[in-house]
Amino acid sequence: MAQKVIFDTDPGQDDAVAILTALASPEALDVLGIVTVAGNIPLDLTTTNALKLVELAGRTEVPIHSGCEKPFGRSLVTAEHVHGVSGLDGPDLPAPQVPPRSQHGVDFLVETIRAHAPGSIRLLCLGPLTNVALAIAKAPDIAGRLQDIVLMGGGSFEGGNITPTAEFNIYVDPEAASAVFRSGAAITVLPLDVTHFMRSTRERIAAFAGLGNRAGEAVAAMLTFSERFDVEKYGWEGAPLHDPCVTAYVLAPQIFKGRSVNVEVETSSALCRGMTVVDYWGVTDRPKNAVWVRSGDADAFFALLTERIGRLP
Incomplete structure (x- = not known):
């Protein structure tokens, strides 16, 4: 049976690839809905982008719900410098024809999770955890x-990408992230420690472009735009493809390796706001509250994404 999933997301080119991969996998993933949050760009744009993606995939039956427009008690930090003004700069996607649902995204999460049998829904988080x-x-x-909750966020061995110590999703709303890690939910984290090694090289982007469908062309255009920032920043042969690691982990967990650890989030330090403090080597007696994924097979990862994107219109 297909796994029931809900996305919580702030699309974002890499969010887009994660969502499209899931929408292309109906035999494996039953996407109950997509909830948007402010993060990479403001909420109105993340919602518009989610609507564009379900239309690109031909999956307009998947409901889109707008969520929170700012973090807990902080000003919103966005990332147009990476994703462009629209958040999906690169392809020329048409304006969506289907509106979002009227129910607030937080209420949709509560109602939907309560309406299904315990243990039947996986919450896939690609943005700030507000x-x-x-x-x-x-x-x-x-x-x-x-x-469980499967999320892209944080970093330990790779440091941060918005500050020297913090990854963007956690940095935007560290109080929310801290609350989620303390919630008692089963959590798996796909951090920078693994996503930094899933790089969209020219050859991998060309494989998307060569699929011959609109979705493949759009993904290639998205990644061509968004990779410029990280390629210049890191000097690598391609840019990290972060959020699709969440979808890939749910579809093919054997691609990845990790271990159970304790994760705490720094909320008060001026230098370390949003830092994920990971007890990877078990040097404290703090209880293990997450699976921390540290490595993965990049070739298998991109092969999976390319095959699934190739299924779309």
Whole structure:
């Protein structure tokens, strides 16, 4: 049976590839809905982008719900310098024809998780964790009703990408991230420690472009645009493709390797705001609250993404 999943996301070119890969896999993933959050860009644009993606995939039956427009008690930090003004700069995607649903995304999360059998839903988080933390604060029982939360965020061995110590998704709303890690939910983290090695080289982007469908052309255009920032920053042969690691992990966990650890989030330090403090080597007695993925097979990862994107219109 297909795994039931909900995305919480701030699209974002890499979010887009993660979502499109899932929408192309209906035999494996039953996407119950997509909830948007402010992060890479403001909420109105993340919602518009999610709508564009379900239309590009021919999956307009998947409901889109807008969530929170800013973090807990902080000003919103965005990343147009990476993703462009629209968040999906690169391809020329048409304006969406289907509107978002009227129900707030946090209420959708609570209602949907409670409506399904315990352990039957996986929550796939690709952006700041504002919606998820608020949903758990509103309905603490849902943390235990989820099968798990699989999220892209944080970094330990690779440091940060928005500050020397913090990864962007966690940095934007560290209080929300801290609350989620303390919620008791089963959590798997795809951090920079693995995503930095999943690089969209020219050959891998060309493989998307060569699929001969609109989705492949769009993905190639997205990655060609977004990779310029990281290629210049790191000097690598390609840019890290972060968020699709979440979808790939759910579809093919054998691609990745990790271990159970304790993760705490720094919320008060001026220098280390949003740092994920990971007890990878077990040097404390803090309880293990997450699976921290540290490595993966990049060739298998891109082969999976390319095959799935090739299924779309």
